[in-house]
Amino acid sequence: MKLVRPKVFLVGETRVDEGGLRAYFDHLGVPQWQTDAPSDAERIVEVMGRLCYRSFEAGLNPNVTKVRKGNKAYLDNIIQVGHGSVLEHAVLNFIFADVSRVVTHELVRHRAGTAISQESLRFVRLDTLSAYAPMHIQENEEGMTIFTRTLEQLEAVQRELARVYAIDDEPGFSVKKQLTSAFRRVAPMGVATTIGWSCNLRTLRHVIEHRTDPHAEEEIRYLFGEVFRLVRERYPNVFSDYEMEMVDGLPWVKTAHGKI
Numbered sequence: 001m002k003l004v005r006p007k008v009f010l011v012g013e014t015r016v017d018e019g020g021l022r023a024y025f026d027h028l029g030v031p032q033w034q035t036d037a038p039s040d041a042e043r044i045v046e047v048m049g050r051l052c053y054r055s056f057e058a059g060l061n062p063n064v065t066k067v068r069k070g071n072k073a074y075l076d077n078i079i080q081v082g083h084g085s086v087l088e089h090a091v092l093n094f095i096f097a098d099v100s101r102v103v104t105h106e107l108v109r110h111r112a113g114t115a116i117s118q119e120s121l122r123f124v125r126l127d128t129l130s131a132y133a134p135m136h137i138q139e140n141e142e143g144m145t146i147f148t149r150t151l152e153q154l155e156a157v158q159r160e161l162a163r164v165y166a167i168d169d170e171p172g173f174s175v176k177k178q179l180t181s182a183f184r185r186v187a188p189m190g191v192a193t194t195i196g197w198s199c200n201l202r203t204l205r206h207v208i209e210h211r212t213d214p215h216a217e218e219e220i221r222y223l224f225g226e227v228f229r230l231v232r233e234r235y236p237n238v239f240s241d242y243e244m245e246m247v248d249g250l251p252w253v254k255t256a257h258g259k260i
C-alpha cells in the first residue's frame, strides 16, 4: 500500500508545420508576416483567428485599417470578447498518473473537446493499491490509521483472491480478464490509476475554472492546480487573465472571462 498524489505529464501538444504556414502566407500575399507567440499552440490560435477578418496587416482586407500587433494583444481581445472557438484549434495531450477513480469519474463528465484513454482495471490486475489521502484524513491520526489499515486489508484481499483462483497459473487471457474484473469490485473507489486526457485550449480553460473552484472535490482541485501551474508557464497568453487564490491550501483559479 502506498500513499500517492496526482502527477501531471504533458506528453504532446499542437505543432506548427512551418512550410505549410509559410506557403499559406505566400498565397495570401503576406510572406513576411510573423508573430511573437511564445508557443506553437498560441501561434496557431492567432493565425486561425486572424484569417477570419484577414487581419494580418492593415489593408489586406480593405475594410481593415488597423490591426492589433502581437500575440498577447490578439489573444487578450479574443478572450475578452468571448471568441473561444479559435482556442479549439490547439490540443494538448496529458497523462494523469496516481489519480483515483473518484477523479477519473469526475473528469470524464467533461465531454466537449476531450479525448480519453483510461487504464483498464479489467486487464491490469491490482496486486498493490495506492491512494490519495484527503486532508481531513491526514489531519486526524486515528482517521489516518483507519484509512491506511483499510487499504492494506483491501490490498491483502486482492492477493488472497488471486491465490484462491490461482490466476497466475491460468492460461487463458479471457479468463484472467474475467477474474481481474471480478476482483476489482472489492477495490476502493480511491484506488490510484492512470488516465490519458487530451483537450483543446478552450476546454482546458473551462475545466480549470470548474475543477479548481472551492466547491469541487479536493483531489481534482489539486490535480487541476498542478495542470494550471504547468500551462500558465507554457502558454502564458492563453491564461494571462487568470488569477490564483489559495483556498484550503489549494489553488482557486479565477477569471473575469469565464467559459469563453
Ligand SMILES: Cc1cc2nc3c(=O)[nH]c(=O)nc-3n(C[C@H](O)[C@H](O)[C@H](O)COP(=O)(O)OP(=O)(O)OC[C@H]3O[C@@H](n4cnc5c(N)ncnc54)[C@H](O)[C@@H]3O)c2cc1C
Pocket: 109, 110, 111, 112, 206, 210, 211, 213, 215, 216, 217
Ligand atoms: C463542483 C462540482 C460539483 C458537481 N456535482 C455533481 C453532482 O452532484 N452530480 C452530477 O451528476 N454531476 C456533478 N458535477 C458534474 C457537472 O454537472 C458536469 O457534468 C461536469 O462539470 C461537466 O461539465 P459541463 O456540463 O460543462 O460539460 P463539458 O463537457 O465540460 O462541456 C463544456 C460546455 O459545453 C457545452 N455542452 C457540452 N455538452 C453539451 C450538450 N450535450 N449539449 C449542449 N451543450 C453542451 C455546455 O455549455 C458545457 O458547459 C459537478 C461538477 C462540479 C464542478
